[in-house]
Amino acid sequence: MPDTTPDTQTQPPQVRLLLGAVFLAYLAQMTLNPVIAPLAREAGLAEWQIGVVISTAAIMIVLTSQLWGRRSQSWGRKPVLIAALASATLAMLAFAVLAILGMRGLVTGTALFALFVLTRGVIFGGALAAVAPTAQAYIANVTETEQARVKGMAGVGAVQGIAMIAGAVVGGLLAAISIEASIVAVPILLGGGVLIVALGLRREPRTELIPDPPRVSPTDTRVWPFLLAGFGMFTALGFIQVITGFIAQDRFTLDAQMTGIVTGGALLAAGIGMVLAQSVIVPKSRWAPRTLLRVGTVVAAAGFAVLLIGANMTVFVLAIFLVGLGLGIAMPGYTAGASLLMRSDEQGGLAGLIGATTGLTFVIAPTMSTVLYSIDPLLPIAIGGGIMCVVFLFVLLHQRFRP
Template identity: 70%
Template sequence: MTPPTTDTATRPTTSRSQIPLLLGAVFLIYLGQMTLNPIIAPLSREVGLAEWQIGVTISAAAIMIVLTSQFWGRRSQSWGRKPVLVAAFCLAVVTMALFAVLAWLGMTGAITGTLLFVLFVILRGIGFGTAIAAVPPTAQAYIADVTTDESARVKGMAAVGAVQGIAMIGGSIVGGLLSAFGLISPLIAVPILLTVGLALIVFRLRREPRHELIQAPVRISPLDPRVWPFLLAGFGMFTALGFIQVITGFIVQDRLGLDAATTGLVTGGALLAAGVGMVLAQTVVVPRSGWKPATLLRVGGVIALMGFLVLIVDAGSVLLFAAVLLVGLGLGIAMPGYTAGPTLLIGREEQGGLAGVIGATTGLTFVIAPTAGTALYGLWAPLPVITAAAIMLIVTVFVLTHPRFRRANTASRLR
């Protein structure tokens, strides 16, 4: 079904200055998340949790993203961006402050075993997962709302990915460096960063006037023929990433034979390499290439596949860093194609629902992949990386051959 063309005159034109603030919100909440990534593996071992329990914790967060992303995306159009982001950041600050206290109690031995695991799932999984689910759909729906041509929309969606990549770099640096002073240091830093984000939203982000809101945003089905090929491609890409993201710390520690503190520092460096690749892709390659969404998916898929294949080989730190750099570069090129492509085929009243579906699709990949990745790692260390490479190969073949992507390169229309 083709929606009626949206009259661009009804789109908000006075609120373009809000885009940097929304990108700042994305950056700060992801900076909080990424600051924890370098220490999650050594932290789990310090508090006595198994690899699979960390995988379950990450999967719980992904489940909440799946369950709440479309709700948040549509509410960002009907309530407004500010109320949604204030609620999300308040929840994030509270849960991450409590998580820092919990981790400290776990390291001192005051809380152990099943209780510690359950509280990890509730705070880091359910609580923070629900909070972070609100932010990217809000930013993406807004960018789709105010961009009036295909090039601007692709660049806007690339900007969302770019700030996520910059957050990966910043989080890798902050988390890695602070871990040298003890694993508790990054845990304390995260709620502070989130509080800064909350203050930015409360004092700088304005509420939209009623005429800019959409009272009844349309719910988008993931089976909608206009969007499902893009969703399937994105699902495959992020599933492949999910298989290796959580185990990166374990790969670093086991391949290089490092202690807990050094593992946090070196893992931060590896994630920094991935972030550099992503930022390079989305600040240089995507804006300057002028490629359409389907081309971005194809080129990015091939480069990411090369990275996954290189990562299979255990040949020291240089090859490991090169592999994650290629993965970051490839996915950084492909992501704007995944997020911008379907927005060009639907109407304005559907953008919030679509942004939520995209967020839910991305979150769905982390429901199974982290748990499966950590479980497979326990069986045989190269197995999750081989699985990720196989998935990425399937995605690459799909975007090279499916008719939707051939049509998207020649017949995309901005709605």
């Protein structure tokens, strides 16, 4: 994987290891996504219960992201990542055991739901909250120019996109074997991340640490327009992300195994779009953050429109690809735009705040989308597309996004 930061001569191995940790964490998460819908139905859980599990993880990201971002500057990257990835590994190991017991009817109903909330929601969500802010704060601290910062943040996003592609492939292939195979793979991947960080990532000298990094307020005038734009984008994404499997299963009348394969293919298309955007379009275009936000939201909104009217599987996959492509273009504008306005000691707090804002979108959106889906399958898609259009108008007209 190429190093996407400008300090390739001074610390390329550390940058690659850091991005490798991000990759494995999100690969584990994405490997589970293709089977989450059929898993819910095989275990006897309702759509809204899976929405609550995802929303609980998002709440934990909101509550802990800025703490993790600041701690990555005061404790160092290595201790933060080891603690987070080890906790995530144990949580998903417990989740895998519970899921298998649930599908076999040995743990059911309220007990299974509550344990899913605890493992996949509370513990895994709180642990995952550390990964992206740690990487973003580091990238911000080793880049100075606008182009370098945008490129570096795009590198973090590209790794997440690659994880989406790999997760869709791995999850889909394992789903073809069994749902259990996909579930068991998740803690194994996370455990590999723990080993890589523990054995390879160096600890910073004390002179590089900041004992008490400042908190960053979400109402800071330098920050809130970017946070609002990001909140809107990821809220729109949240309205379709959890229900993608349900859309595939119901629209095309698929069984549980085929649903996992088709959902994996759709998520693969989204990941390809995201990687294409952040590995090719963003670096080659050299667009400013405001332009990235405008172009990206338009493309993503087009994806929602296609998903709304798509009647066959090819159009369905194309729609998800466009959403991934649009978000891949917009995300570096969201993360780098605010970062360029902050001091170096504020980068950890800002990275955590960005993570918390992204997490906040998934507190309500998954539960709301599953509830709306039960009313009308087109309703969450239409609302998500409308939100994306509003974000485009905001970044087009607000003074913070003008030259």
